[in-house]
Amino acid sequence: MTERTLHLNAFLMGVGHHEAAWRHPRADPAAIADVRHYQELARIAERGRLDSVFLADGLALWGNVRHNALGVLEPLTLLAALATVTEHIGLIATVSTTYNEPFHVARKFASLDHISGGRAGWNIVTSASEAEAHNFGVERPAHGDRYARAAEFLEVVTKLWDSWEDGAILNERDTGTYADTGRIHTLDHVGAHFRVRGPLNTSRPPQGHPLLVQAGSSEDGKEFAARFAEAVFTAQQTLQEGQEFYADLKSRLSRYGRRDDDLLVLPGISPIIGSTEREARALERELEELIIPEYGVQQLSNILGVDLSGHPLDAPLPEVTQPADGQQSRFKLVTDLARRERLTLRQLVGRLAGGRGHRVVTGTPEQIADQIQEWFTSGAADGFNIMPPVLPSGLADFVDHVVPELQVRGLFRTEYEGRTLRQNYGLARPASRFEQFKQKVSVAS
Amino acid sequence: MTERTLHLNAFLMGVGHHEAAWRHPRADPAAIADVRHYQELARIAERGRLDSVFLADGLALWGNVRHNALGVLEPLTLLAALATVTEHIGLIATVSTTYNEPFHVARKFASLDHISGGRAGWNIVTSASEAEAHNFGVERPAHGDRYARAAEFLEVVTKLWDSWEDGAILNERDTGTYADTGRIHTLDHVGAHFRVRGPLNTSRPPQGHPLLVQAGSSEDGKEFAARFAEAVFTAQQTLQEGQEFYADLKSRLSRYGRRDDDLLVLPGISPIIGSTEREARALERELEELIIPEYGVQQLSNILGVDLSGHPLDAPLPEVTQPADGQQSRFKLVTDLARRERLTLRQLVGRLAGGRGHRVVTGTPEQIADQIQEWFTSGAADGFNIMPPVLPSGLADFVDHVVPELQVRGLFRTEYEGRTLRQNYGLARPASRFEQFKQKVSVAS
Numbered sequence: 001m002t003e004r005t006l007h008l009n010a011f012l013m014g015v016g017h018h019e020a021a022w023r024h025p026r027a028d029p030a031a032i033a034d035v036r037h038y039q040e041l042a043r044i045a046e047r048g049r050l051d052s053v054f055l056a057d058g059l060a061l062w063g064n065v066r067h068n069a070l071g072v073l074e075p076l077t078l079l080a081a082l083a084t085v086t087e088h089i090g091l092i093a094t095v096s097t098t099y100n101e102p103f104h105v106a107r108k109f110a111s112l113d114h115i116s117g118g119r120a121g122w123n124i125v126t127s128a129s130e131a132e133a134h135n136f137g138v139e140r141p142a143h144g145d146r147y148a149r150a151a152e153f154l155e156v157v158t159k160l161w162d163s164w165e166d167g168a169i170l171n172e173r174d175t176g177t178y179a180d181t182g183r184i185h186t187l188d189h190v191g192a193h194f195r196v197r198g199p200l201n202t203s204r205p206p207q208g209h210p211l212l213v214q215a216g217s218s219e220d221g222k223e224f225a226a227r228f229a230e231a232v233f234t235a236q237q238t239l240q241e242g243q244e245f246y247a248d249l250k251s252r253l254s255r256y257g258r259r260d261d262d263l264l265v266l267p268g269i270s271p272i273i274g275s276t277e278r279e280a281r282a283l284e285r286e287l288e289e290l291i292i293p294e295y296g297v298q299q300l301s302n303i304l305g306v307d308l309s310g311h312p313l314d315a316p317l318p319e320v321t322q323p324a325d326g327q328q329s330r331f332k333l334v335t336d337l338a339r340r341e342r343l344t345l346r347q348l349v350g351r352l353a354g355g356r357g358h359r360v361v362t363g364t365p366e367q368i369a370d371q372i373q374e375w376f377t378s379g380a381a382d383g384f385n386i387m388p389p390v391l392p393s394g395l396a397d398f399v400d401h402v403v404p405e406l407q408v409r410g411l412f413r414t415e416y417e418g419r420t421l422r423q424n425y426g427l428a429r430p431a432s433r434f435e436q437f438k439q440k441v442s443v444a445s
Numbered sequence: 446m447t448e449r450t451l452h453l454n455a456f457l458m459g460v461g462h463h464e465a466a467w468r469h470p471r472a473d474p475a476a477i478a479d480v481r482h483y484q485e486l487a488r489i490a491e492r493g494r495l496d497s498v499f500l501a502d503g504l505a506l507w508g509n510v511r512h513n514a515l516g517v518l519e520p521l522t523l524l525a526a527l528a529t530v531t532e533h534i535g536l537i538a539t540v541s542t543t544y545n546e547p548f549h550v551a552r553k554f555a556s557l558d559h560i561s562g563g564r565a566g567w568n569i570v571t572s573a574s575e576a577e578a579h580n581f582g583v584e585r586p587a588h589g590d591r592y593a594r595a596a597e598f599l600e601v602v603t604k605l606w607d608s609w610e611d612g613a614i615l616n617e618r619d620t621g622t623y624a625d626t627g628r629i630h631t632l633d634h635v636g637a638h639f640r641v642r643g644p645l646n647t648s649r650p651p652q653g654h655p656l657l658v659q660a661g662s663s664e665d666g667k668e669f670a671a672r673f674a675e676a677v678f679t680a681q682q683t684l685q686e687g688q689e690f691y692a693d694l695k696s697r698l699s700r701y702g703r704r705d706d707d708l709l710v711l712p713g714i715s716p717i718i719g720s721t722e723r724e725a726r727a728l729e730r731e732l733e734e735l736i737i738p739e740y741g742v743q744q745l746s747n748i749l750g751v752d753l754s755g756h757p758l759d760a761p762l763p764e765v766t767q768p769a770d771g772q773q774s775r776f777k778l779v780t781d782l783a784r785r786e787r788l789t790l791r792q793l794v795g796r797l798a799g800g801r802g803h804r805v806v807t808g809t810p811e812q813i814a815d816q817i818q819e820w821f822t823s824g825a826a827d828g829f830n831i832m833p834p835v836l837p838s839g840l841a842d843f844v845d846h847v848v849p850e851l852q853v854r855g856l857f858r859t860e861y862e863g864r865t866l867r868q869n870y871g872l873a874r875p876a877s878r879f880e881q882f883k884q885k886v887s888v889a890s
Binding site: 030099 | 467468474475478479480484503504505506507509510511512513514515516517518519521522523525526528529530544545546548549552553555556557559560576579580581582609614616618621622623624625626629639640641642643644645646647648735737740
């Protein structure tokens with residue numbers, strides 16, 4: 001395809017993105033630790049020709065497990081198990097740069113990329129929470145420090161992926177020469193955070209570099225994305241916010257010698273789908289009625305970094321002050337939403353229950369396709385991060401009803417373009433920086 | 446089965462344990478990064494009713510990749526991909542305690558145990574090499590320090606696995622109560638090496654604790670095994686050495702309140718199998734002729750921690766002095782072997798090429814079964830770690846010809862006893878240490 005077309009990622013989360021999903025009759029909470037559940041989701045997404053599936057992650061038990069089905073599988077381990085039952089779909093795992101070592105991360109993604117035949121992607125996070133810090137024996141590092149470490153981390157990881165040039169393996173059995181060791185390189189990296197000799201002990205990943213994904217929307221986060229990321233998952237509530245974020249991010253790329261289409265912007269969207277609008281609204285209400293307000297207020301308190309547990313549910317959101325080192329962009333999004341729509345605490349909890357600040361769109365497949373099309377053609381999105389409220393049914397509804405509508409409109413592929421995640425996202429395969437004769441990057445592998 | 450029977454583990458290593466395997470016509474070196482190769486191996490091992498497959502690992506590119514097919518996939522990632530194509534066989538991954546954090550390791554093994562339905566095992570290593578240290582920005586820690594860290598690491602990891610009691614998940618949708626938070630525990634561990642709050646963010650593994658495996662044979666290593674390990678992979682050349690090691694290890698168990706059958710001793714054995722002894726010897730010679738002496742001398746130098754590259758190949762192994770902080774037990778094994786059999790450097794290299802110090806047994810299926818039976822019935826082994834010289838053919842030969850011989854002799858199972866790795870190894874499932882009403886451990890889950 002030469003025309004600009006949508007890219008769609010299925011954000012898989014337990015039995016659904018709605019915080020009350022586990023209580024809904026269409027969900028089976030026992031599935032959250034069952035690999036077959038995730039295999040089914042990956043197969044559904046692949047049936048819909050989606051670009052990728054994605055697993056979020058944190059390094060602590062977040063939220064209140066008394067009232068939500070928490071406690072999930074580690075994403076990289078799980079995605080390796082999904083790789084073997086799929087052929088085309090990309091596999092994106094969240095891994096932190098704050099509580100890991102570059103050698104491990106480079107090796108695991110290289111391994112997943114080999115296992116999946118070039119379908120691995122890494123959602124880079126810097127782990128903002130205190131709860132995570134306390135599982136690794138440290139106090140929470142400052143925002144800027146986390147991003148400084150992340151930048152050096154990326155430098156080391158990409159060097160490790162490059163440490164075996166593409167043609168390093170000769171496999172000459174007659175002469176007994178397996179590899180050209182002149183094309184396998186030590187890094188001897190010495191920086192503020194890491195000293196890593198290299199080379200990696202896994203050969204170059206099929207994609208050169210597994211796809212780099214990022215989701216931070218702070219100033220540091222956007223600058224990091226502009227420098228490194230090839231896809232960005234973002235939360236934007238209104239078209240105008242979406243357009244501003246999109247333009248802002250794309251405008252930063254040239255500083256790093258990158259072009260607009262080197263980075264895809266994928267806002268989150270939680271589609272509540274019905275064959276009629278009435279049916280969709282009914283599903284939305286069913287889910288709302290299952291919300292436990294106490295849990296929602298706790299979640300909101302966590303997002304804002306402010307304890308709201310004593311506040312009356314039916315009064316407006318009180319004036320709150322942004323804490324020094326929280327999730328700044330999400331704080332602004334939530335307080336803006338509450339002010340713009342004059343929401344009570346209970347109403348705000350209801351609005352956040354569907355997508356934790358991501359946009360919830362309720363309607364028929366045509367109505368949802370309209371929203372997607374509007375953002376896509378108005379400079380607010382290159383595609384979407386699909387966050388079904390209940391899984392697997394919400395993903396199946398999207399794939400079986402919204403995707404065909406997007407295909408009819410010529411907005412979405414009917415067959416995969418390539419074999420790798422990069423090829424389907426339309427992104428170039430990077431050459432190793434150690435290549436002696438510098439080659440141009442090319443889309444094909 | 447109530448009688449004592451063998452336990453057999455298939456040690457999977459690239460295209461074979463013989464260092465020249467990749468040059469042999471029966472091997473396909475391109476398979477070393479191909480998940481389908483390992484899936485085939487796991488299926489072959491399961492066809493033979495073996496207890497488990499095992500992947501070794503190191504955190505650096507060891508050996509000379511010019512002359513050997515090195516650069517493999519990360520074990521935990523790979524085993525998740527094997528879990529989905531097998532039903533019964535145990536999946537044991539090597540992970541270091543020196544260059545990891547307990548939270549990550551606990552979580553990944555818990556995830557693999559969930560994904561595999563209770564078939565995960567952890568081979569605990571402490572990463573002795575300088576090359577590994579230099580990929581993590583440190584100088585090589587001393588032997589005793591590595592084991593002190595490992596002991597605290599194990600304490601934290603097992604606490605994290607216990608942090609969700611078995612009955613913690615209630616899944617009461619009507620009342621909105623997912624979990625009994627009184628049965629999910631913080632650890633608040635504070636020790637010399639780690640401070641970890643917990644709980645884990647993955648629920649309790651199906652096995653309670655994934656199986657704990659260990660392979661160190663130093664004094665520290667044996668004591669560590671006696672305290673924590675449930676299976677030990679070991680390298681012993683002669684029956685007498687095997688008996689001494691076996692008796693030594695078992696005698697240490699009572700100090701930790703453990704019984705003899707709480708720990709299985711599994712010496713390594715590399716079987717070179719032929720339908721006649723002549724055919725087996727021919728395969729052995731084929732492999733020997735493919736050895737590159739320069740590579741073998743490098744490997745030997747690495748094992749001994751002494752540079753032998755200038756030494757004449759056809760002279761005896763020179764007097765060498767054990768370095769202060771190398772692999773002490775392997776040094777002794779190799780120098781004892783050279784002295785006992787008066788081997789030249791070339792001959793020693795040939796002897797080590799098959800199993801890097803593990804015992805090579807060449808012969809017919811009956812002859813190999815005889816050796817296995819002798820060690821098993823003479824107090825030298827509870828089973829074996831099978832290290833086929835060439836893969837997959839060497840594993841298929843073992844499964845199709847040696848296993849039936851062991852079954853006929855009543856030494857090995859004809860069907861799996863249980864569903865989990867622990868059940869097949871005949872080991873108890875530990876209760877969570879946080880259980881309020883202390884329960885007795887029981888074999889069944």
